[in-house]
Each structure stands twice: as structure tokens, then as C-alpha cells.
Amino acid sequence: MLRIIVAIDRHNQYPQLMAGRPTIRDVAELAGVHPGTASRALDPRLEGRISAPTAERVRLAARRLGYVADPVARQLRVRRSAVIGVIVPDLANPVFPPVVQGIEDALAEAGYVALVANTGNDPGRERDRVTALQGRRCDGYIVASATLDGTTIGRLTAAAEPVVLVNRETGDPGLPAVSSDDRAGVQAAMAHLAGLGHRVIAHITGPPNLSVVRTRAEAFRSSAERLGLDPGLLVLRHGPALTASCAQEAALAVLAEVPAITAILAGNDLMALGCYAAAQQAGRPCPASLSIVGYNDMPFVEWWRPALTTVRIPQYEIGQEAARLLLEQLGSGGHGPAKQILLPTSLTLRSSTGPPPA
Amino acid sequence: MLRIIVAIDRHNQYPQLMAGRPTIRDVAELAGVHPGTASRALDPRLEGRISAPTAERVRLAARRLGYVADPVARQLRVRRSAVIGVIVPDLANPVFPPVVQGIEDALAEAGYVALVANTGNDPGRERDRVTALQGRRCDGYIVASATLDGTTIGRLTAAAEPVVLVNRETGDPGLPAVSSDDRAGVQAAMAHLAGLGHRVIAHITGPPNLSVVRTRAEAFRSSAERLGLDPGLLVLRHGPALTASCAQEAALAVLAEVPAITAILAGNDLMALGCYAAAQQAGRPCPASLSIVGYNDMPFVEWWRPALTTVRIPQYEIGQEAARLLLEQLGSGGHGPAKQILLPTSLTLRSSTGPPPA
Known part of the structure; x- marks a missing residue:
């Protein structure tokens, strides 16, 4: 939408610009960047906020075309901050604020700011919020709430x-995406549990229309197989949401049905917390009687009782990379390749896992 | 900005509406609500999203005026979701997501959505984000990042x-505001510590340009006086930010300077976590050697080791009340009284406090 506004400025407000004088869009086109990027690259007040090679390419293009900035038009443009809409599924899940921080920091380097919409994992709310953002001239979107069966991405x-x-x-492999290597993460967690001697292991997770849930559940089965565990002793349980209360309910049921379970791999850290509560209720102290592994390594879990053993995903870096990928898309006018970036995971060992009871 | 757009619709797109036919704004005026609220109250697709008494008042006003909705104009209006900008100082502080949830839920009842901007406690970022929101047709703002010396609110x-x-x-008492009763909260925390026998108590908090910091620090002194504690034994330390790392640094320094300190009242729960870390480093186990009280009772602190004794502020309700206050302002065209709402606090006793060492 930035482009439309610039066009209105040129046609209505500054008709003299029409008489063959090069515009910032011409400069942007020659430099192969977004007009907003070109405008910022030529603004001495914003020095350092555009990468040096890009800024140099824009300055070169401006010199070649004999472009002279119109200070009034520039002021109109610069007053309109460049905005990216960020759609998160659950702000109450502490894993998302570090992702948003990574996005914000990477965007700030290019002079963009983020507006965050929280969908609360509710398709109706998601629709409302995306409509709100679409009506508000966002230059692009970073979406953390994608589902395998949703319609939002399609609308965008x-x-x-x-x-x-x-x-x-x-x-859809046609969309640029940044995620973490969930197969390796689950494999590391399962190898840790198997190494401690666990054989009857449950995976308590969220709904299978989430890619992270599906990938981690598949990895739960395949890594158990690779580790030589008896697949007949594995228990997989999907709850309706990736929350502590859903995990608590599912864990209580699963522990009652299969008391031989000695370890639980939770779908995320909030679900691990629900498993802590269930273990307390079921009289299965963690880790003496029941080992629990989380996923994400969100802030403050090292202070939990017991401190949580969990698969770490690089939350801040995931956000940074997503923002850079979007800026690349904006710079290429949407013609860049749809890169899929996979960042490494690691297992953080703390106190919620131990050998199974004798 | 909604009003301006409606006016453009009427003058340019739908000149027939000018010929004395009642408009949604006339209905809204008669019903005493915002035009957006009136529009939604009359939309059968949005039934149940406006409170029943309000919807009834709007329908009555529409009948009295003989108002007939123009479906094309309505579609244009309904496609533009009503948006409130929410400005938070630190999304990484887990106390804010529940406040945002309260705001979102109360706004959703009236058909509004929230877009969240995170300032990271940085005046430059705050300026950029407010500019971004202002350029994006927000109907109003809920600001959680106010400082006693800032300029943002003045710009809005x-x-x-x-x-x-x-x-x-x-x-500025001229602005509607929702906060919690910090004097009573600090008084309850200090009475608890004094009752346990603590006499040398430190208050480690953030910068005094934040109203919550100033009010709590004043209450620290005044409630100690009321409890008959020797003011010469109190230690007050301001850190540069309300964060765990600032608290850790300040607590280490204070414990080295005044080893007789047996209890710390932290400026918020994140600072309490920094005090936990400092207590570990200083060889002062909590609570056996050092009692620590937090502030906010943010999510998951009951799972910390030790579980945190903290002053509870009603986070979700604070958000709800703020949204309702803003909707009232919008309904009254900004002519309503600038209410100041103070919600009650309470002390949640857990395991981070105990009697001072003998």
C-alpha cells in the first residue's frame, strides 16, 4: 500500500514531479529495492539503519538518475513508519515474546516497526485481527499462527x-518460512530418556493441525524406532491445545491408563508444566518417579521446581531470521525465492529427568 | 479517523445520503454511542458482540429516526475493523500478556480488536511505534508504558x-487511568515481613520516573513507619530498569554493603527473580537466610524454587477495566469524565519468605 500513497503524493500533491523528473520509485527500481528502503537509504537522519551495501547501491542509482529528493514529499513519506504485521497465536505463551523481540530488532535495523496481533488460537479472532492489519497498510506479515488447515495465510x-x-x-513449500529442526530436537530428547533407561514413554502434545505438533509426534515414533525402543510401549496423546491445563488433563488420564509410564515428552514447556501438576496429583514425584521433558526452553524454566530439562529452540534468532527473510522479500518486490530456513535445536539438561524408579 | 472516512463515503460515494436521510451517525448520537458501535449493533451478523442493553438502545434510536442501513456503505464500514492501539513497555515481562488478554476480551465484546506495540522501555522505539499506530487509523489508545517525564502521551x-x-x-489527573492499589499492596507485604520479625529490609526497584516505582517506594517508607520499624534500618535502591539483571546487580551490591539485611521487597516479580540469583551467589539461601517478596504475581511464579511470595495485582481485570474505560470515552465522543480506577491488591503467601535467621 505504500506504493499507492506515494503515487497519490505524486499525482495530486506534487504534479511537477510528473514532468520527467526521476522519483524515488525510479531510484528504487534501478537499485532493486523497495521504495521505502530507497527513501530511508537516502535520508541522512536514518544513517546506519539500512545495510551499507544496500545504501551504497541506492546512492549510486540516485546519482545515475540525477534524483533530487523533495524535502516536503520526503517528510510526508518519512512520517509514515514502515510497518510489518506480526500475528502470534498466544501471547500468554512465554515462548513468543523472545521471537517478537528478534523480529523487532531485525526490523528496526531497516527502519521498520512491528505491530503485533494476538489470535489466542481462535480462528474467528485471527480473521478479525488479520482484517484489522490488512486495513492498516502493512508492508508485509510475519505469521506465527499458521495451521495446516487454516485460511488466513491464503487470504494474505x-x-x-x-x-x-x-x-x-x-x-505449502511455496512460502518462505523459518522454523527449528524439530526432528533433531525430539531425537536428542528421546536418546536422553532411553539412555537413562526409560522404555515406557508418553508424548503428550497439542492438536495435529499444527505443523510443530505433527513433526514432533512423527519424530517421537521414528526416533524411538531408531533407538531400538519397543513401539508397543509408546503412548501418543493429542490434547485440544498446547496449554498447561490440556496437558494436565491428558497426563492424568494417561498415567491412570498406563501406570508403567516413567517418562513424558511434553509438546511444549507449558504442557510440561501441566505434566508437573499431574505428577503431583497422581503421587508420581518428578523426577524420582516420573521424568518430564519440555520443548522450547522458554524464559524462566530454569527457576521451576524441578528445573526443566527441555529442547531449546533459538527463539530470538528464529524471529530475527523471519524478519530478514521478509525484508529480503520486500527488497526483491516479492520475486525472491521462497527460502525455508531451519535453525538448529539442542537439549538443555536440568533436573526434571532422571533414571526410572527401580 | 473513522468519522472522516464515513464523511468521505457520504459526500463522495453516496451523495443521496446527504438529502436529509438519517445516517448511522445520527443513530449513534441519539443512542449515545460511538458510530462504530451503532453500526455493529445493527448488523445481524455481529449479534451478541454488543451488550444487549446497548444494542437495544441503538435499535430504538434507529426505529425512531426511521434509519435504513445502506448495505454497500455498511460493507465498506464493516470491512474496516475498529482498532485500538495498545502500547506496552516490555512484552518480555510476563505480567503484560494477561493485561493484554483482559483488554482484548473486553474490546471483543464491542467488536474492537487490539494491535499491540512493544516499546522495550526505549523512548526512541516508543516514538516510532506510536507514529506507526497514529498513521494507521486507531480509534483510541491504551498505554501501559507511561512515564512521569515522557512525551508520548502528550503527543497523543x-x-x-x-x-x-x-x-x-x-x-496528570486529567487522563482516565486504571491501576492497582499499590499503597495497600506494599503495606500488606511490609506487615507480613515485620510480623515474621524482619527489621533490616531493602526495597530494590526500578527508575523513579515510573509511577509504580515512585508509589511503591513511598509506601515502603510510610508503611514501615506505620509498623513502628526504625527508618534508619531501611535500604532503598533504584536500578535503571525493572528487570531481573538490574535487580541481581543491585541486590549483590546492597547485600555486600549491608549484610544485616534479612528481607528484600522487590519492585516486581522479575526483580524478585534477580534477587533469587543474587541470594544464591551471595550464599544467602532463600528463605532460610534471606526472605524475598515480589510484586505482580505474574503467571508461573508458583512453580519457582522457592515459590514466590508476592503482591497480587489483578492483571486481567486491569486490562478489562482499561478497555471499558476507553470504550466509554469513545461512546461519549471524548466528553466523559476522566475516571481514575484503582483495583484492589492482595498478598499471596508462598515459600520465599520466613523468619529471619536467629
């Missing part, structure tokens, strides 16, 4: 809006 | 934007 891409997915995917 | 009110402050205040 149908409107030709630049979109980058973060953490959760739609299954 | 100078632009005649409806603003409600939440949690933090500017010291």
Missing part, C-alpha cells in the same frame, strides 16, 4: 501480501 | 486521540 497471499511463516507452517 | 492527547492509561501513570 491471495491479496499478494508478502508473508513469512515463523515456527508453524502450512505445509 | 495533543492530537485529540482518546487515551486510557493502564498500570503506569503520568501524574
Whole structure:
């Protein structure tokens, strides 16, 4: 939408610019960047906020075309901050604020700011919030709330809006996406549990329309197989949401049905917390009687009782990479390749895991 | 900005509406609500999203005026979701997501959505984000990042934007605000510590340009006096930010300077966590050697080791009340009284406090 506004400025407000004088869009086109990027690259007040090679390419293009900035038009443009809409599924899940921080920091380097919409994992709310953002001239979107069966992403891409997915995917390889290596993460957690001697292991997770849930559940089965564990002793349980209360309910049921379970791999850290509560209720102290592994390594879990053993995903870096990918898309006018970036995971060992009871 | 757009619709797109036919604004005026609220109250697709008494008042006004909705104009209006900008100082502080949830839920009842901007406690970022929101047709603002010396609120009110402050205040009684009773909260915490036998108590908190910091620090002194504690034994230390790392640094310094300290009242729960870390480093186990009290009772602190004794502020309700206050302002065209709402606090006793060492 930035482009339309610039066009209005030129046609209505500054008709003299029409008489063959090069515009910032001409400069942007020659430099191969977004007009907003070109404008910022030529603004001495914003020095250092555009990468040096890009700024140099824009200055070169401006010199070649004999471009002279119109200070009034510039002021109009610069007053309109460049905005990216960030759509998160659950702000109450502490894993998302570090992702948003990574996005914000990477955007700030290029002079962009983020506006965050929280969907609360509710398709109706998601629709309302995306409509709100679409009506507000966002230059692009970073979406952390993608589902394998949702319609939001389709609405954005149908409107030709630049979109980058973060953490959760739609299954469409045509969209740029940043996620973490969940297969390796689950494999490390399962190897740790098997190494401690656990054989009857449950995976308590969220709904299978989330890519992270599906990938981690598949990895739960495949890594157990690779580790030589008896697949008949594995228990997989999907709850309706990736929350502590859903995990607590599911864990209580599973522990009652299969008391031989000695370890639980939770779908995320909030679910691990629900498993802590269930273990207390079921009289199965963690880790003496029941080992619990989380996923994400969100802030403050090292202070929990017991401190949580969990698979670490690089939350801040995931956000940074997603923002950079979107800026690349904006710079290429949406013609860049749809990169899929996979960041490494690691297992953080703390106090919630130990050998199974004798 | 909604009003301007409606006016453009009427003058340019739908000139027939000018010929004495009642408009949604006339209905809204008669019913005493915002035009957006009136529009939604009359939309059968949005039934149940406006409170029943309000919807009834709007329907009555429409009948009296003989108002007939123009479906094309309505579609244009309904496609533009009503948006409130929410400005938070630190999304990484887990106390803010529940406040945002309260805001979102109360706004959703009236058909509004929230877009969240995170300032990271940085005045430059705050300026950028407020500019971004202002350029994006927000109907009003809920600001949780107010400082006693900041300029943001002034920029919003100078632009005649409806603003409600939440949690933090500017010291200007002319602005509607929702906060919690910090004097009573600190008094309860100090009475608890004095009752356990603590006499040398430190208050480690953030910068005094935040209203919550100033109010709690004043209450620290005044409640000690009321409890008959020797003011010469109190230690007050301001850190540069309300964060765990600032608290850790300040607590280490204070414990080295005044080893007789047996209890710390932290400026918030994140600072309490920094005090936990400092207590570990200083060989002062909590609570056996050092009692620590937090402030906020943010999510998950009951799972910390030790579980945190803290002053509870009603986070979700603070958000709800702020949203309702803003909706009232919008309904009254900004002519309503600038209410100041103070919600009650309470002390939640857990395991981080105990009697001082003998």
C-alpha cells in the first residue's frame, strides 16, 4: 500500500514531479529495492539503519538518475513508519515474546516497526485481527499462527501480501518460512530418556493441525524406532491445545491408563508444566518417579521446581531470521525465492529427568 | 479517523445520503454511542458482540429516526475493523500478556480488536511505534508504558486521540487511568515481613520516573513507619530498569554493603527473580537466610524454587477495566469524565519468605 500513497503524493500533491523528473520509485527500481528502503537509504537522519551495501547501491542509482529528493514529499513519506504485521497465536505463551523481540530488532535495523496481533488460537479472532492489519497498510506479515488447515495465510497471499511463516507452517513449500529442526530436537530428547533407561514413554502434545505438533509426534515414533525402543510401549496423546491445563488433563488420564509410564515428552514447556501438576496429583514425584521433558526452553524454566530439562529452540534468532527473510522479500518486490530456513535445536539438561524408579 | 472516512463515503460515494436521510451517525448520537458501535449493533451478523442493553438502545434510536442501513456503505464500514492501539513497555515481562488478554476480551465484546506495540522501555522505539499506530487509523489508545517525564502521551492527547492509561501513570489527573492499589499492596507485604520479625529490609526497584516505582517506594517508607520499624534500618535502591539483571546487580551490591539485611521487597516479580540469583551467589539461601517478596504475581511464579511470595495485582481485570474505560470515552465522543480506577491488591503467601535467621 505504500506504493499507492506515494503515487497519490505524486499525482495530486506534487504534479511537477510528473514532468520527467526521476522519483524515488525510479531510484528504487534501478537499485532493486523497495521504495521505502530507497527513501530511508537516502535520508541522512536514518544513517546506519539500512545495510551499507544496500545504501551504497541506492546512492549510486540516485546519482545515475540525477534524483533530487523533495524535502516536503520526503517528510510526508518519512512520517509514515514502515510497518510489518506480526500475528502470534498466544501471547500468554512465554515462548513468543523472545521471537517478537528478534523480529523487532531485525526490523528496526531497516527502519521498520512491528505491530503485533494476538489470535489466542481462535480462528474467528485471527480473521478479525488479520482484517484489522490488512486495513492498516502493512508492508508485509510475519505469521506465527499458521495451521495446516487454516485460511488466513491464503487470504494474505491471495491479496499478494508478502508473508513469512515463523515456527508453524502450512505445509505449502511455496512460502518462505523459518522454523527449528524439530526432528533433531525430539531425537536428542528421546536418546536422553532411553539412555537413562526409560522404555515406557508418553508424548503428550497439542492438536495435529499444527505443523510443530505433527513433526514432533512423527519424530517421537521414528526416533524411538531408531533407538531400538519397543513401539508397543509408546503412548501418543493429542490434547485440544498446547496449554498447561490440556496437558494436565491428558497426563492424568494417561498415567491412570498406563501406570508403567516413567517418562513424558511434553509438546511444549507449558504442557510440561501441566505434566508437573499431574505428577503431583497422581503421587508420581518428578523426577524420582516420573521424568518430564519440555520443548522450547522458554524464559524462566530454569527457576521451576524441578528445573526443566527441555529442547531449546533459538527463539530470538528464529524471529530475527523471519524478519530478514521478509525484508529480503520486500527488497526483491516479492520475486525472491521462497527460502525455508531451519535453525538448529539442542537439549538443555536440568533436573526434571532422571533414571526410572527401580 | 473513522468519522472522516464515513464523511468521505457520504459526500463522495453516496451523495443521496446527504438529502436529509438519517445516517448511522445520527443513530449513534441519539443512542449515545460511538458510530462504530451503532453500526455493529445493527448488523445481524455481529449479534451478541454488543451488550444487549446497548444494542437495544441503538435499535430504538434507529426505529425512531426511521434509519435504513445502506448495505454497500455498511460493507465498506464493516470491512474496516475498529482498532485500538495498545502500547506496552516490555512484552518480555510476563505480567503484560494477561493485561493484554483482559483488554482484548473486553474490546471483543464491542467488536474492537487490539494491535499491540512493544516499546522495550526505549523512548526512541516508543516514538516510532506510536507514529506507526497514529498513521494507521486507531480509534483510541491504551498505554501501559507511561512515564512521569515522557512525551508520548502528550503527543497523543495533543492530537485529540482518546487515551486510557493502564498500570503506569503520568501524574496528570486529567487522563482516565486504571491501576492497582499499590499503597495497600506494599503495606500488606511490609506487615507480613515485620510480623515474621524482619527489621533490616531493602526495597530494590526500578527508575523513579515510573509511577509504580515512585508509589511503591513511598509506601515502603510510610508503611514501615506505620509498623513502628526504625527508618534508619531501611535500604532503598533504584536500578535503571525493572528487570531481573538490574535487580541481581543491585541486590549483590546492597547485600555486600549491608549484610544485616534479612528481607528484600522487590519492585516486581522479575526483580524478585534477580534477587533469587543474587541470594544464591551471595550464599544467602532463600528463605532460610534471606526472605524475598515480589510484586505482580505474574503467571508461573508458583512453580519457582522457592515459590514466590508476592503482591497480587489483578492483571486481567486491569486490562478489562482499561478497555471499558476507553470504550466509554469513545461512546461519549471524548466528553466523559476522566475516571481514575484503582483495583484492589492482595498478598499471596508462598515459600520465599520466613523468619529471619536467629
